[in-house]
Amino acid sequence: MGEGMFRAILTATSILMALPASGFESMPPTSGPAISVPQARGLMQRHPDLAGCRDYREVYAASGWPRGDGFDSIRRIDDLLRKRVIFRADSGGDRWALLTGDVLAGKRVDGDCEDMAITAAHLAVCAGIPADRLGLLITDSPKASADELHMVAFYRDAGDRVWVFGDTFGKPRALSRVQERLLFTASIRNVSAWYSLRNRSDGAIGTSATPPGQMSIWQQFP
Numbered sequence: 701m702g703e704g705m706f707r708a709i710l711t712a713t714s715i716l717m718a719l720p721a722s723g724f725e726s727m728p729p730t731s732g733p734a735i736s737v738p739q740a741r742g743l744m745q746r747h748p749d750l751a752g753c754r755d756y757r758e759v760y761a762a763s764g765w766p767r768g769d770g771f772d773s774i775r776r777i778d779d780l781l782r783k784r785v786i787f788r789a790d791s792g793g794d795r796w797a798l799l800t801g802d803v804l805a806g807k808r809v810d811g812d813c814e815d816m817a818i819t820a821a822h823l824a825v826c827a828g829i830p831a832d833r834l835g836l837l838i839t840d841s842p843k844a845s846a847d848e849l850h851m852v853a854f855y856r857d858a859g860d861r862v863w864v865f866g867d868t869f870g871k872p873r874a875l876s877r878v879q880e881r882l883l884f885t886a887s888i889r890n891v892s893a894w895y896s897l898r899n900r901s902d903g904a905i906g907t908s909a910t911p912p913g914q915m916s917i918w919q920q921f922p
Contacts (some may be wrong), residue, residue, distance in 0.1 A: 724840050725876050726862045727854070730885065730895035740891045741817065743796040750818075751889040753826035756800050760826040763804045769829045771863060774855050777823045778865045778872050785811045785819070787868050798822060813868045814851040820866025821853040821888045829855065838884035838894070842869040846910070850880065853888075 749755055766776040784803040788810040799819040802809045811819070814836075821834045835855045841850045853866035854875065862875040875882075884894045 712898045725874060727862050727875070727885065728882060729854070734893035734895055735884065736892055737894055739794055739796045739814075740886070740894070743798065744890075744892050747798050747822075749893060750798070750822060750879045751825060751831040751887075753822070756804060756826055759801075759804050760823075765823065766827050768827060769833075771855065771857060773829065774824060774863065774865050775872050777820060777827060781816065781820055781823065781866065784808055785816050785868075788812060788818075800826070813826070814841055816868055817851045817853040817866040818891070824865075825853065825888065830886070833857070834888040836886050836888065836891060837864065837882060838879035839878060839882055842880055842922045849883065852878075854885075869871065 744750060747755075753760060765780060766773040779914045781803060784807065785799065786808055789812050794814075796818060797811065797815045799809050799811055799815055800822050803819065803823075818838055821836060824834055825831050835854050835856075837852050837854050839850050839852065841848045850869070852864045855863045855865060857863065862880060863872055864870075864875055865872040882897045885897055886892075
């Protein structure tokens with residue numbers, strides 16, 4: 701093997717080692733029936749226009765928040781939202797909240813990972829990003845040894861590449877940079893319907909079966 705070829709292989713190997721194993725740029729395939737989650741149903745009952753911005757259109761337009769349907773808007777929304785949300789886990793039962801009204805009013809509000817993810821996706825709708833490009837994603841917790849799950853928002857660009865944002869553990873980035881297992885996904889158009897995702901390393905479904913009573917996996921939610 702010539703020296704030039706050896707250096708080329710060594711460089712390629714170094715690049716591959718720096719990337720997440722079997723990372724996805726696009727969303728992995730879903731499997732199984734939709735899982736109905738009580739917290740999501742409650743959220744949809746309180747905010748039936750989650751995939752739109754009817755109730756917040758005027759206040760969003762007057763707020764000076766980003767407009768546009770590209771990734772730059774996603775990054776700016778994420779940055780502004782981070783300055784408004786103080787991470788605080790729910791006490792007692794888990795409840796999913798939409799914080800849009802408070803953050804557009806300039807308030808600092810308490811919220812946990814799902815509150816931030818849901819609000820980030822909704823603000824992206826208000827910015828003009830089509831709802832069919834936006835959704836929510838459940839992963840293992842980024843915290844080592846944590847017995848809980850985690851939620852982020854995602855955006856699918858025109859090239860079908862997926863980017864995560866609204867993440868209490870990190871800034872907007874490509875889905876391929878997410879190290880945790882990808883478990884479940886839902887569209888912002890219907891957060892009541894969650895689907896299992898196939899594991900990035902071995903193709904296995906993210907969960908072995910539909911949770912008993914459609915609820916058990918969420919009892920550990922942060």
